[in-house]
Amino acid sequence: MNDADLEHALSAFFLRVATPEPSERLRQLIAADRAEAGTARRSLDQRMRRLVAGLLAAAAIGTAAVLLGGIPRVDRTVQPSSSSLPGVASNGQASLTPTSPACVPNLGASPPHTPRASSPRSISTEIWGQTATLLPDCRILLAGGQAYRIPTHFPVLLAPASSATLYDPSTGQFSPTGSMTAARYMHTATLLLNGQVLITGGGQADAQRSAELYDPRTGTFRVTGSMTTARIGQTATLLADGRVLIVGGGFGRAPLASAELYDPATGTFSPTGSMATPRFGHTATRLLDGRVLIAGGYSGTGPVAAAELYDPKTGTFSPTGAMLTARFTPTATLLTDGMVLLTGGDDSHSVVYSSAELYDPATGAFEATGSMTEARSYHSAALLADGSVLVVGPYGQDAPSSATAEVYEPSSRTFSQTRWATIPWQYDSTTATSNGFVLVGQSLIEITNP
Amino acid sequence: MASGEDTFGTGIDHALTRDDAFSRRADAYLARALGLACYLLGDPGEAEDATQEAMARAWRARRSLRQLESFEAWIDRIVVNTCWERLRRTRRLAEINLAGSNPPSVPDTFAAVLARDSVGRALIALTPEQRTVVVLRFWRDLSLEQIADRLEWPLGTVKSRLHYALVALRQQLERDDREVDR
Known part of the structure; x- marks a missing residue:
């Protein structure tokens, strides 16, 4: 046997002999060891919130306004309004076609309307970093994300998923649909004017440049052009002309200042202007005049107060007023009068804000408005059909044991707590819908007025 | 992982903290750690225990890891050293029947395959x-x-x-x- 034969035999051996996969028990033991080893710098709850913050950033940031507009709240006698601010997204991942129909959930369906069991889960597998996108036919596309388990109060992250699921509010059923061409979490999913959904970037082992399109008619994903830069935690905002503005991102790396445009007509991305401040965990809101407000985020050194405006006509960013408070992962919601409501967020370290402010595009200035009843970060907000804003926080400063919701009334500029079915605080993505419902993980929870 | 671009060692305290990034990386590495331990020890149950021990050591020593790109070399070293220590202990205990040890929770086909x-x-x-x-x-x-x-x-x-x-x-x-x- 010569050296080459021996090396071939060794290589063949390692190819044919599979080593065991890590068992559930092993993962649990490792997680327990980590939990026991302590979290010297901050309490477990604090750490948990920080991690969940990251977990929810993709899902909650981008999906807050996914179901924006077009649906009446069931507890308010407001008719469906297809005129409510089409195509506006709080953070850009979400978007809506101008002709979005009224999507009324089947109230009798089960189990989606059933609140989650309140008993603590010993071991559970959940998904974070997935996107939820309202399709023109009222179904919701849930795509990608990363599974994680919580065996001992310490999440064990698993491989990102390429799978996708459709939720049909009319039947209350979830069903699998196609698979993305790549596994992704903290990606974006944007409904295009042609009814397809643009999926961009996100993480696998690392940030990705790739992008793909989901066609609801065929239930399939196909590759489209790749972004000029790998991005994770970026925003994607549908512009009035049908192009999509991709901004920032760079989770796990130095945040990016660059931006690019996706043109559905050519299926390609091309660079556009760059922001003055690199950021991720920011908001991107299309204003009534078509410009996009970029606010908040994390610059790599701290939370960002500076806001910038992107003008699709010139393809450039320009500075506008600074927020009164630098906010990481706030929400931003376009109101019916053209103002933008920014709520909560945190200082990217430990302080979570209850304060809120309004951006006035006419003056380019931010001003204070009423504060939320609770501090919230990594929360969701959605414009309701009557012009008020539903804010749902998975947690606040003190990591509450159950999630709460509140409503902002633009006329009085105040927030008031609203009741909803008590659900235990879990680590699911939370999507506030404009019809008085909140999609928590894969449960649809009804919100009722006090 | 692209080298030089990660900010693993810069102390950025954002949503996924350094510890969380470490956990993610370590969890993603787990199968390779277990595989390495299996080949070095030849016994899946022993390998599981060694992997758990190595991962606990790595967690405790995580602050000493300066660069994310050196993660694999760093944690490989911990796994190898843990396995060698176990082999040395096993040699000393070779004649003791460890009847009370926990049965492996992974299928014990790996050792059989090695033996065949x-x-x-x-x-x-x-x-x-x-x-x-x-x-x-x-x-x-x-x-x-x-x-x-x-x-x-x-x-x-x-x-x-x-x-x-x-x-x-x-x-x-x-x-x-x-x-x-x-």
């Missing part, structure tokens, strides 16, 4: 150091320089141990062949 396979048997017959070099070279497909980095050996030592490991493997396989021919 002539290359597997030859591999297990090597010294721990030789086996480690062979596994890192031919299973993990690492260069000699990368192996030297992981084991903190001079490059010459790696070359020498790999050479003698291959000699021993060849002799063992040829012995096996002769026995089969008889």
Whole structure:
């Protein structure tokens, strides 16, 4: 046997002999060891919130306004309004076609309307970093994300998923649909004017440049052009002309200042202007005049107060007023009068804000408005059909044991707590819908007025 | 992982903290850690225990890891050292029947496969150091320089141990062949 034969035999051996996969028990033991080893710098709850913050950033940031507009709240006698601010997204991942129909959930369906069991889960597998996108036919596309388990109060992250699921509010059923061409979490999913959904970037082992399109008619994903830069935690905002503005991102790396445009007509991305401040965990809101407000985020050194405006006509960013408070992962919601409501967020370290402010595009200035009843970060907000804003926080400063919701009334500029079915605080993505419902993980929870 | 771009060591305190990034990386590495331990120890149950121990050590020592891109070399070293320590302990306890030890929760087919396979048997017959070099070279497909980095050996030592490991493997396989021919 010569050296080459021996090396071939060794290589063949390692190819044919599979080593065991890590068992559930092993993962649990490792997680327990980590939990026991302590979290010297901050309490477990604090750490948990920080991690969940990251977990929810993709899902909650981008999906807050996914179901924006077009649906009446069931507890308010407001008719469906297809005129409510089409195509506006709080953070850009979400978007809506101008002709979005009224999507009324089947109230009798089960189990989606059933609140989650309140008993603590010993071991559970959940998904974070997935996107939820309202399709023109009222179904919701849930795509990608990363599974994680919580065996001992310490999440064990698993491989990102390429799978996708459709939720049909009319039947209350979830069903699998196609698979993305790549596994992704903290990606974006944007409904295009042609009814397809643009999926961009996100993480696998690392940030990705790739992008793909989901066609609801065929239930399939196909590759489209790749972004000029790998991005994770970026925003994607549908512009009035049908192009999509991709901004920032760079989770796990130095945040990016660059931006690019996706043109559905050519299926390609091309660079556009760059922001003055690199950021991720920011908001991107299309204003009534078509410009996009970029606010908040994390610059790599701290939370960002500076806001910038992107003008699709010139393809450039320009500075506008600074927020009164630098906010990481706030929400931003376009109101019916053209103002933008920014709520909560945190200082990217430990302080979570209850304060809120309004951006006035006419003056380019931010001003204070009423504060939320609770501090919230990594929360969701959605414009309701009557012009008020539903804010749902998975947690606040003190990591509450159950999630709460509140409503902002633009006329009085105040927030008031609203009741909803008590659900235990879990680590699911939370999507506030404009019809008085909140999609928590894969449960649809009804919100009722006090 | 692209090198030089990660901010793992810069203390950024954002949503996924350094510890969380570490956990993610370590969890993603777990299967390779267990595989390495399986080949070094030859016993899945023992390998599971060693992997758990190595991951706990890594977690406790995570602050000493400065650069994310050196993660694999760093944690490989911890796994290898943990396995070697276990082998040394096992040698001392070789004659003690460990009847009370926990049964492995992974299927114990790996050891059976090793025992049935002539290359597997030859591999297990090597010294721990030789086996480690062979596994890192031919299973993990690492260069000699990368192996030297992981084991903190001079490059010459790696070359020498790999050479003698291959000699021993060849002799063992040829012995096996002769026995089969008889």
